[in-house]
Amino acid sequence: MGFNVLMYHEIRKSAEWNGAEASPISVAQQYQDALPTVLFSYLEDFKTQMAVLKAGGYHTLTLQKVKDFYEKGIELPEKSVLLTFDDAFQSVYQYAYPILKEHQFHAVCFVVRGWLSQEAQPFVPNQSTVMSKSELESMRDVFEFANHTSALHMRHQDGTTEMQAALLQELKEDLAECGEYVDVPDVFAYPFGIYDSNDVKRLAESGMLYAFTTRPGKNIKETPLLELHRDTVTLGCTIEAFKKIVER
Template sequence: MFRSLVFHEIRPVEELNGQQRPIVVADGYEDALPLPLFDSLPLFQEQINYLKQEGFHSLSISEVRAFYEQGQPLPEKSVLLTFDDCYQSLKEYAYPVLKAAGFHATVFVAAGWLFEKPSSYQPEVSRVLSQQELAEMKNVFEYANHTTHFHERRGTTQSRPMWETPERFKEDLILCNDHVALTDVFAYPFGLYDQQTVAVLEELNFNLAFTTKPGINRKETAPLELYRDVIPYTLPIEAFKKMMETEEK
């Protein structure tokens, strides 16, 4: 069994000013990233240091796949580290911390959001990276499907895969797979999905898909509805440690 943690933005404390930041993406979609989806750099460093000191193993997707498909056991202390959306802070702050710790992570890529060329870090917005920059971080990150242009929402209850036709969703997924190595792994945009969404993934032979529902993933957990714990900047380090040490009853 294992926990999967999801991060979005890792920022220095001075950049966490209590304000939402607009996202800046290549396909022009407009939204704002809420503050609970940020994590402070000192806290992230403390979290990673704790995982390293306690002997946690950072899982690869191949290990998770083997756990579900072949019944391969996982190390006793296993954690899957994940990031969504590919914001500039992934390169600026998260990458160096993980590289120094010798940890690996999975990044879910909204391919239509990626820019053609790198640009300088912009702290006042949540700007997405370029394909080139992702390629430069392959020694730490592996990349999976997060849709191409379907990372959009209506309020807090619907993501675009839920209101589009299955045929259009399939086209979008196939297009995104041209930009990622892990073509059978998916994360639901905003954690929002329904059973039609799951059915499309099954039809396209996706083997793993991640929600944002908290919990421990066990052998009996549905592989297309895997749990991920969102880690916000408001989570105290002691609460983080307790979460990692506590098994569900």
């Protein structure tokens, strides 16, 4: 027995976005990057995917349920899935949140604290804008928030991340700063899914108990807690491919 984890980032109506180019991000930290199109989902597909979970009798997990599974040996329902959304982009508030609420689903948002704006920004389909604190906090009836760094979610040209470049004390302070804001400070998602064995060691030394990767697969009792699996729900994911993930 175990559980699968689905990872989403951005959602768009197919009519408002053609998916031809990576989407520039807009964050309070003024970090410049672009979100690859593969990390988007069409709204129409997302609606169908959530309807499949509902019709199939799937249980959407909380992080406490995951902790109880590993720490107390409490078994999970046979059909269990953890829904995760990285970076807190506006489309999660605009599109995903109402659908999840309608189905009475629970989800996790991995938050980069330094990316949140003080005031809500206009929704622009061709730009990936992170939501405001008020938008994020208005979703608490569906979402819980976990650690995605405070200011270390940046990618270098050599393929490494700012998290990896930070000194251990800097990493500890950054994670603590994000941890002061989020609901579950000791559960983490690696920025860009980039990590190595040294990062696992440093996370443990920084007080992290669980960390999610972007490596696909089902999580079982033997899965390393700082290398938990997640499946990316990619742009244009067919319903057959989606079912293959959740039914594994």
